[in-house]
Amino acid sequence: MTWILDKKRPLCPQISEQLCILIASGQLKAGDRLMSVRDVAVAASVTPNTVQKSFEQLEQTGVIYSKRGSGWYVSENSEIAKTVLSGLIREKTKAYLDDMRSLGLSIEQILTNIKEYSYE
Amino acid sequence: MTWILDKKRPLCPQISEQLCILIASGQLKAGDRLMSVRDVAVAASVTPNTVQKSFEQLEQTGVIYSKRGSGWYVSENSEIAKTVLSGLIREKTKAYLDDMRSLGLSIEQILTNIKEYSYE
Amino acid sequence: MTWILDKKRPLCPQISEQLCILIASGQLKAGDRLMSVRDVAVAASVTPNTVQKSFEQLEQTGVIYSKRGSGWYVSENSEIAKTVLSGLIREKTKAYLDDMRSLGLSIEQILTNIKEYSYE
Amino acid sequence: MTWILDKKRPLCPQISEQLCILIASGQLKAGDRLMSVRDVAVAASVTPNTVQKSFEQLEQTGVIYSKRGSGWYVSENSEIAKTVLSGLIREKTKAYLDDMRSLGLSIEQILTNIKEYSYE
DNA sequence: GTGGTCTAGACCACA
């Protein structure tokens, strides 16, 4: 597993998101055991502390759960991950739209920009 | 001047951006005097300190400059504001695109989301 | 009289200094009447308020004095202007030296810089 | 680290300059972690706010950068600090020369003053 | 623990 993190943004949510993607895309299935906190920390070049918090946040949304002394496992209802992901996307997109509109752009201009910058 | 600020985001850059828009759109022209730091602070319900920081940031990009004891003025080259604005838009759009892509979305999916959420 | 003021620095002390120079260099002699506050203000593109303050500050150091309803005159002891000027120079030079030293420069490096930059 | 600040001048740029010197002189190397904002604040007897501003100004020139929740680090290209420093020196020296010239001094007189006052 | 942002209020020199 390659962990490509953008160092300019908070690491903790990025790890949560990447795990969500793994589950939503089926690379990790219901009941599967996740990598250990320490392994992820090493692979992603982060402190275990940060990974631990990511896992705990995913537990709160019901995406994964922990077995004492055994590790972390994907929730039986793996649809939750997809829901969380699409909620994230929706939230971020609306924030972006609000931002662009407050900068005076119309929806047409926004779409034009997206198309233009997506080629760079 | 109406100051609509999103309290969920840092206020300082929002003020800078709104001023940039005023200048780029020609509502404030080269050499024009800006509202005083204190007046903007009252109008935007922010502390003068925050406005001061906004103005200083705009000064660094060359959009405005200050005259001691007199006020802040729009830079002679008012084109700078436009450049700064489009730079901002570009930067934010690219960050958004990177974000969406790392969440596993294709450019088509991104465009679909934008269109969908822009109606809400 | 040409008034070349550096707009980046406080205007009031600059006017005081220029007047001091006029007196110290003999272009204005003991007992001579100075230009009116208003004339200086127009010539130097400053508000009369600023010129007024410059004159008052020069009065405090004894360089000039005012006759009610008549104007401002060079003090009988025109040596005072020279003293004030050299005091200023000394003060500014010591401030500059302190500044350069706190930036880690030796006196030799300072002299080298002065010579180098004086040709630009 | 000893923080000797001249209370007569703005503290914020003084802190920036001292840090620049530490980096330019190699006492802090590329990638090194700086002291925390709070620690510098205590050591220099200033508020954390002032130090934060100093660090942010150095960040804008590319001398240092911040890692959220972790600290501030010397930029990989530690040559920038030297460039910034010499730029500062040059700028201040030219301002001083302009000032002295507008006070009517020749370059020879300026050099004489420097030599004389550097012994006091 | 760290940086990041903001509030509240003060003081100064300048115009």
Next chain:
DNA sequence: GTGGTCTAGACCACG
């Protein structure tokens, strides 16, 4: 009146 600088203290998310 204006900008410029600083203090003091608060809250937040991140590591």
